[in-house]
Amino acid sequence: MQAPRTHHAPLTAARSASLLGDFMSGTFSKSMARNVFYGGTAFFVLLFLALTFDTQGALPKRDNRDKLTPAVAAGKKIWEVNNCIGCHTLLGEGAYFAPELGNVYKRRGPDFIKAWIQNQPTKVPGRRQMPQFNLTDKQLDDLVQFLKYTSEIDTNNWPPNIEG
Amino acid sequence: MQYKSQAVAKPYFIAAIGLFVGQILFGLIMGLQYVIGDFLFPAIPFNIARMVHTNLLIVWLLFGFMGAAYYMIPEESETELHSPGLALALFWIFLIAGALTIVGYLLLPYARLAELTGNDILATMGREFLEQPLITKVGIVIVALGFLYNVSLTVLKGRKTSISLILMLGLWGLAVFFLFSFYNPENLVKDKFYWWWVVHLWVEGVWELILGALLAFVLIKVTGVDREVIEKWLYVIITLTLITGIVGTGHHYFWIGTPGYWQWWGSIFSALEPIPFFAMTIFAFNMVNRRRRDHPNRAATLWALGTGVMSFLGAGVWGFLHTLAPVNYYTHGTQITAAHGHMAFYGAYVMVVLTIISYAMPVLRGRAANSNRAQVVEMWSFWLMTISMVFITLFLTAAGILQVWLQRFSSTPQPFMVVQEQISMFYWMREVTGVIFLLGLAIYVASFFMKGEAAASVSTTSGRGEIGTQTA
Amino acid sequence: MRTTLSELAPLPAPPASVAAGPTHPPGDLAVWFFILAELLVFAVFFAAYAFARAHDVALFNAMQEQLDRPGGALNTVLLITASWCVARAVQAVCEQNHAALGARWLAGGIACGGGFLIVKCIEYADKFAAGINLSTNTFWMFYLSLTFFHFMHVILGMVILAVLWAQTRRGIYTPGHANGLESGAAYWHMVDLVWIVLFPLVYVMR
Amino acid sequence: MSADKSFALLLAATAATFLIGETGAAGGGALAGLLILMFAKGRLVVLDFMGLRAVRGYWRLLLPGWLLLVALLIAIAFRAAQSN
Numbered sequence: 001m002q003a004p005r006t007h008h009a010p011l012t013a014a015r016s017a018s019l020l021g022d023f024m025s026g027t028f029s030k031s032m033a034r035n036v037f038y039g040g041t042a043f044f045v046l047l048f049l050a051l052t053f054d055t056q057g058a059l060p061k062r063d064n065r066d067k068l069t070p071a072v073a074a075g076k077k078i079w080e081v082n083n084c085i086g087c088h089t090l091l092g093e094g095a096y097f098a099p100e101l102g103n104v105y106k107r108r109g110p111d112f113i114k115a116w117i118q119n120q121p122t123k124v125p126g127r128r129q130m131p132q133f134n135l136t137d138k139q140l141d142d143l144v145q146f147l148k149y150t151s152e153i154d155t156n157n158w159p160p161n162i163e164g
Numbered sequence: 165m166q167y168k169s170q171a172v173a174k175p176y177f178i179a180a181i182g183l184f185v186g187q188i189l190f191g192l193i194m195g196l197q198y199v200i201g202d203f204l205f206p207a208i209p210f211n212i213a214r215m216v217h218t219n220l221l222i223v224w225l226l227f228g229f230m231g232a233a234y235y236m237i238p239e240e241s242e243t244e245l246h247s248p249g250l251a252l253a254l255f256w257i258f259l260i261a262g263a264l265t266i267v268g269y270l271l272l273p274y275a276r277l278a279e280l281t282g283n284d285i286l287a288t289m290g291r292e293f294l295e296q297p298l299i300t301k302v303g304i305v306i307v308a309l310g311f312l313y314n315v316s317l318t319v320l321k322g323r324k325t326s327i328s329l330i331l332m333l334g335l336w337g338l339a340v341f342f343l344f345s346f347y348n349p350e351n352l353v354k355d356k357f358y359w360w361w362v363v364h365l366w367v368e369g370v371w372e373l374i375l376g377a378l379l380a381f382v383l384i385k386v387t388g389v390d391r392e393v394i395e396k397w398l399y400v401i402i403t404l405t406l407i408t409g410i411v412g413t414g415h416h417y418f419w420i421g422t423p424g425y426w427q428w429w430g431s432i433f434s435a436l437e438p439i440p441f442f443a444m445t446i447f448a449f450n451m452v453n454r455r456r457r458d459h460p461n462r463a464a465t466l467w468a469l470g471t472g473v474m475s476f477l478g479a480g481v482w483g484f485l486h487t488l489a490p491v492n493y494y495t496h497g498t499q500i501t502a503a504h505g506h507m508a509f510y511g512a513y514v515m516v517v518l519t520i521i522s523y524a525m526p527v528l529r530g531r532a533a534n535s536n537r538a539q540v541v542e543m544w545s546f547w548l549m550t551i552s553m554v555f556i557t558l559f560l561t562a563a564g565i566l567q568v569w570l571q572r573f574s575s576t577p578q579p580f581m582v583v584q585e586q587i588s589m590f591y592w593m594r595e596v597t598g599v600i601f602l603l604g605l606a607i608y609v610a611s612f613f614m615k616g617e618a619a620a621s622v623s624t625t626s627g628r629g630e631i632g633t634q635t636a
Numbered sequence: 637m638r639t640t641l642s643e644l645a646p647l648p649a650p651p652a653s654v655a656a657g658p659t660h661p662p663g664d665l666a667v668w669f670f671i672l673a674e675l676l677v678f679a680v681f682f683a684a685y686a687f688a689r690a691h692d693v694a695l696f697n698a699m700q701e702q703l704d705r706p707g708g709a710l711n712t713v714l715l716i717t718a719s720w721c722v723a724r725a726v727q728a729v730c731e732q733n734h735a736a737l738g739a740r741w742l743a744g745g746i747a748c749g750g751g752f753l754i755v756k757c758i759e760y761a762d763k764f765a766a767g768i769n770l771s772t773n774t775f776w777m778f779y780l781s782l783t784f785f786h787f788m789h790v791i792l793g794m795v796i797l798a799v800l801w802a803q804t805r806r807g808i809y810t811p812g813h814a815n816g817l818e819s820g821a822a823y824w825h826m827v828d829l830v831w832i833v834l835f836p837l838v839y840v841m842r
Numbered sequence: 843m844s845a846d847k848s849f850a851l852l853l854a855a856t857a858a859t860f861l862i863g864e865t866g867a868a869g870g871g872a873l874a875g876l877l878i879l880m881f882a883k884g885r886l887v888v889l890d891f892m893g894l895r896a897v898r899g900y901w902r903l904l905l906p907g908w909l910l911l912v913a914l915l916i917a918i919a920f921r922a923a924q925s926n
Contacts, residue, residue: 026660027815030392033399033666034326040403040670043792044410047785051411051429055357058423058771063353073350080290080348081278086211091420092497093356094292097198097210099580100497121205128201128581131209133275150352156427158419160494163577400669407673425770425777428688432680439673659899661892672904679912686919693923697868709860713853716887720849723891727845818893825892829905832883833912836876840863841920 062154074139075146082133089164091155097128100164105151107162110144117143165527167238169245174528175255176231177521181609183224183262184514188602190217195595199588208270215295216269221509222293223262228517229338229374230258230311233331235524236381237315241322246314254310261303265296287348291359294345301345308339326395327384330402331377337370353421360416367513368409368437368479375516376402376444379471382523383448386465388456397447404440412437415487419496427489434487438480448472460618461526461533463542467519470550474511482507482557494572499564499587507557510549518608525612535616542611548604555597563590662726663819671826674789678830681785682837685778692774697842699775702766704759708839711752712831715790718748719828722797722821725804730814735807738817742801745824749794756787779838786830793827796820848890855883873920877913884909 059065079085084101085094091102104113117140121129135143165171194213196203204213238245245251268277274290281297283289288298296304312335319328344361380398384391414430417423448469459465482504486495495501522542526534533539571583578586661668689696725741728734768776800820803809809817859879862872888905889895895902 026658026665027663028396028665029815030326030396030399032664032815032819033396033403036666036670037399037403037406039792039796041406041410043788044407047788048410048413050784050788051414051426054770055417055422055426058769059351059353059421061771062423063351063421065351068350076350076352076355077287080287081275081283083211083215083274083290083295085290085292086214086295087209089497091352091356093420094497095211095214096497096499096502097194097214123202126201128197128584129205129209131206131211153353153421155419155421156424158493158496160572161577163571163579396666400666403670404673407677423771425781428684428777428781432677432684435680436673436677439676657896657898659897659901661894661897661901668901675905675908679908679915682912683915683919686916687922690919690923705860705863709856709863712856712859716849716852716856719887719891720845720852723845723893726893822892825887828891829884829887829909832887833880833909836859836863836880837916840859841873841876841916842866842868 064149064152064154067149067152069145069149071142071145072149073146075142075144075149078135078139078143079146087130090150091153092158098130100159101147101150102153102155103151103159103162103164105144105147107164110148113144113147114140165530167244169248169251170235170238170524171528172245172248172251172255173231173235173524175252176227176234177525177528179255179259180224180227180231180517180521183220183227185605185609186266187217187220187224188598188605190214190220192595192598192602195591195598198584198591199595212269212274215274216266218293219269219295220266223258225513225517227258228521229335232374232378232517232520232524233311233315233335235520235528236331236378237318237328238322240325240328240381241318243318243322246317246321250310250314254307254314257303258307261300261307265300268297269295286346288346291345291348291355293363294359304342305339308342312336312339325391326398327377327380327391330373330380330398334370334373334375334377337373338366341365341370356420357417357422360413364413364416365410367508368412369406371513372405372409372440373402375471375475375512376405378516378520379444379448379468382464382468382519383451385523386459386461386468387451387454388459389451389454394451401440401443401447404443405437408433408436408440415489415492418489418492431488435484437487438476438484441476441480445472445476459533461523461539463534463539463546464519464523466543466546467515467522470546471511471515471519474507474515474550474553476511477554478504478507478509478511478557482561494568495564498567498572499560500568501564503557503560503564506560507553510553515550526618531618533618534611535614535618537616538611538614541607541614545604545608545611548607549601552597552601552604556594556601559590559594559597563587563594566590661822663822664815667819667823671822674826675830678785678833681782682833685782685837688774688778695773696775699773699779700839700842703779703839704762705839707755707759708835711755712835714748714752714755715828715831718745718752719825721745721748722824725800726814726817726821729804729809729817730811733811735804735809738809739801739805742797742804746794746797746801749790749797752790753787753794756783756790782834782838786827786834789827789830793824796823845890848886852883852886855879869924870921873917877917881906881909881913 079090084090087095087098089096089100089102092100108116117130117133117135120132123129190213193204193208194210194217197205197210197213234245234251268281272280274295277297278284278289281299283298286298288301289295294301312332315335316332319332341362344358347358349355349358376398380394383389384394410433411429412434414426415434417426417430449472452465452469486492486500486504526532534542566587567583570578570586571580721741721744725738725745728738728741763776763780768780770777770780797820800817804817859876862876862879885906888909889902892905894905
């Protein structure tokens, strides 16, 4: 169906409505909309997979996997089972209640990190509190190794400064 | 209610609302901990409260989606649900498993919970939003499979509409992408890369198919506009969603160790993500303006329109604000992210579930719509919750801007905790607004207990068939 | 099921036209929305290239020297020819009611599209052999991203043309009933249109 | 204009674009020439291949408008590059 357009019509609501009608006239079928949906979706899924494939190939130069020792893996697990992400961010992801820890190794160094964890909670009234996780020395060392490894990942220079 | 098996949706909706209340209570606890750091410490440390807050959100939305599917699929397929018994059994399994998980979070140290639930067999815990113990994750998969089996068979034996196909695609996608939560490599970059396949491809991918299907279903019902028209536009909108959203995943790959080209790909595609949300808003208003009847359930119409507007604002506008890589360099992982997250989740997913509940619950309780009084109360709750959420978002945005300025952008950047103290006023304002949100939620719950005569149906056009049974 | 529409217009169509001719493009609006969305993505991508170049003109000019300009020009010719073939195919079906002829023109279009892919693959092989990839530098990131994104469009377009070819041969399209053919053709022309911008922008302008 | 005539013009314009590239010309004049050629070519594809020549209203303007927008953005960016 064609909605013919009148000329010389004053620019009223009716006219603008008819212009919209012009824009929307013509065939518009659900079956074609469906085909476009399936085709378009498949297309962009494939594109995303292609980029993922390239990323997988590019990661070895960036993700610091050479330094991924058993200690780092153990440290990652300690990070996880104590739900550190529930307060902190790591490379900017997590909760926003406590400082970024992706670069904490560079900001504070290993000894400070260990001492800090051991001395929690501070029990300063009104101040945000970090629980005492009762980690062993070995666990603390593993966690520090994990944070060191994380701080050496190529993050395109994020965060903007040492404060994270 | 056209099919008696639709009744299984009711417990799902009730559970969803109950868990929603729990989510908000924990949100308020966290909000207070932002300004009174030792509040409830060590009984409920922040990380536990946050885990409860976000996990309850996910679980109650899943309850809402499943309830919606159990309600919609029989009506769309024009047949009874394959197995109402299975649906009810899965409801109790999911509810009890969910409740036990939350109790586990609250009563046990998280590391102990991990130890007891087989995290040493396959480590999947301790990642944002995917904190559930392994057995809970397996349970979710089993419940999802049972649910999908149930509704898929129903669709297969009955009428296949575009809405039910899109809903099924969304639900299957939800289940499939959840499987990536079991992949947790030691390599942190790969861990994060595929973590987003759950999180982003859920909320900016397959969940939007579910959202579109729910919204389209309710719009057909309350406006009486031809199914053909609504389904056609639904296809166009979800096409735009996936065109932009799938590669838009790249906006999470700027700073986590992934290659630099994602800054371009992610920025370009995610910059266009507001378009489908905008289209959805236009779509919702257009359909309501062109309605062929005035459905007596005005509250449901309000929720449907609200979903369009708020998802555009929260997901579209607030997402765009910080999606471009040069901006995100400074805002990544700040209160800006929190602001966006709050309004996007509320505007898109909370509101669409409340839309379908608002439409379906009266029907499940044997009436086309609630009494005028109950609807007025419900609409009050709509405005209270929605406006509070807008202000929560604005206060968090203000906090975020200040945080970025002091901690990231400044030539003399200040430490995180120093900055947090300087922006605490905004956290207080957020907390007060949060209390108003809770008030709105209380009024919402109260609206279900309002008595009064059911609102009369006013039809603007005569001669149309029963709304919802017509096909173009 | 297909419906015609001016259904988003809240008011009925205005009376009597003055000028003749349709107000809508040939093909289905669903495809045209898709075309507009794709063109928007490409426009943003082109602008990103141009502005990224402004930040590092020397790099872009130096790297551009390494591009296979004759290959790019040949590919332009191939795509233009393919587009012309498809336009003739639509003419054959819609104006001459000659489906067999239309199918032959479509086959010509597919052949030219295939030629484009071959030339492009030779170019890619050359670049990959030189160790160039998406992470080499900003210029190569854009070159590979833009051309590969387009490359995938050519493949999708050829899949569509193949379907159209099969349908046309079976005589499914007739004058006035060629919505699918016109829609697919419009999509193919869009692929051509994008290359018409891409070739001078990436291969020639400096 | 027929599709055949447009096709011939498109081939000629492509040759012109290629030849400008071969001379290695840079700067405002070359850029303007290339952009004009690009717009002319794109317009022919839109009007005669896509079949929008006979169409009235928005749709006929939309795609040439897209070409114009892209050309404009390129021109601005390349000018900015020159002044750097």
